Amino acid sequence: MDGLRVVPTRRHGRERLYVCGADGRNVAWYDRGTGRVALLGEDRRQDVLQALAPFLTGPVTVGPPPVPTPAELARLSLHPDDDLAPNRPGEALLIALDRDPAPAHRLRPDPRRRALAAEQTVGEALDRLEDAGWRTLHSLSLPGGDRVHHLVIGPGGLFAVHALPARRQRVRVADPEVTVGRGGPRPLLRRMRADADRASYALTAEVRPLLVVTEPARLEVGPRPRGVRVLTDADLPGLARLGGILKPAEVEALYATARDRHTWGRV
Structure with missing residues (x-):
């Protein structure tokens, strides 16, 4: 020894x-x-x-180690610069804050930091689903400046996840608009559907939009939004109970495709 x-x-x-x-x-x-x-x-x-x-x-x-699957072989052949798997939750915001921090004399908190905290909270919760057969990628940039906060792939299918910060505020969802606290309504669900459609095109598989509201004082959802699931961060462990759509080999194959940066350059 x-x-x-x-x-x-x-x-x-x-x-x-x-x-x-x-x-x-x-x-x-x-x-x-x-x-x-x-x-x-x-x-x-x-x-x-x-x-x-x-x-x-x-x-x-x-x-001996198990024989690599086709998905694992694809990952091994992927150049590190093109591999999105190492992305941290909120990767794009972390880089933006590092390059352009808010002035020290700013009176109000930088809203990017609230958005970052929400993405980190949601991303960490999604990462914990790995033992239940789910795989997650964070901060996927799309052409034109849009971004999928998290893409989660598992037995229950594929979801393009948008993390919405709402600490101690009331959130109202009235398709396609979302209102946080005293702010004005924003057509967020319309944008989420568009991003999910682009992800579906890139992966040639159905990707459904999922809105996750972090730490709301109250969440009010009107008539069920068309094609969009709405949860709070506390509800995320429940995703582990979804199944019946993808087999483990399909999950790994889709994950291998999604982690390649070139996949997202054509949407």
Whole structure:
């Protein structure tokens, strides 16, 4: 077991333990979610299992890494500059605030920061759905300056998610207009439908618009908006119960297409 060390990692609620050699290279990893130990070489099997022994919980499967799926192969061939998967929730706003911060003497809070907080709240909630078979991409820019705040793909289908900040304010939804607090009504649902239609065209699959209102004092929805689902951020875990539309392989294939920057340049 000389030279082997175990390095834990955690992403989107999924834990994986990497076993590294003295030179820092991985020789195996243990995925707690699947109960599988993936060996990169059979010659270190016993050493790897001995190093992982304190961390193993329940029965495990030991063997070589699974054969990559077509979606995984597509991801591996994607240039890092064209891969949208690393985008953080609110990526575009983070960049804008870094390049052009509000003046220090500004009397009112920069509205971009409220919008950023909403996107981060919604994005983090969507990322937590990964264990239920959902995949999420954040801050997808469309030609012309529009943007899909979040694209979520899972057993229940595809949703173009718009995060609306409404902390402690009343929100009224009267298709196609949305009113927050004492502000004027905006035809937000019309814009959301247009963005979802563009996403559908890019992915050749139905993408439905989903409005998520963050931390409202009260949410009032008139007659059910045509084709648009309206939720609060507290309702998002309920998406995990949706299913029956996409199989796991279809989810991964659509995710592989959606994470490629070039997919969105033709809409």
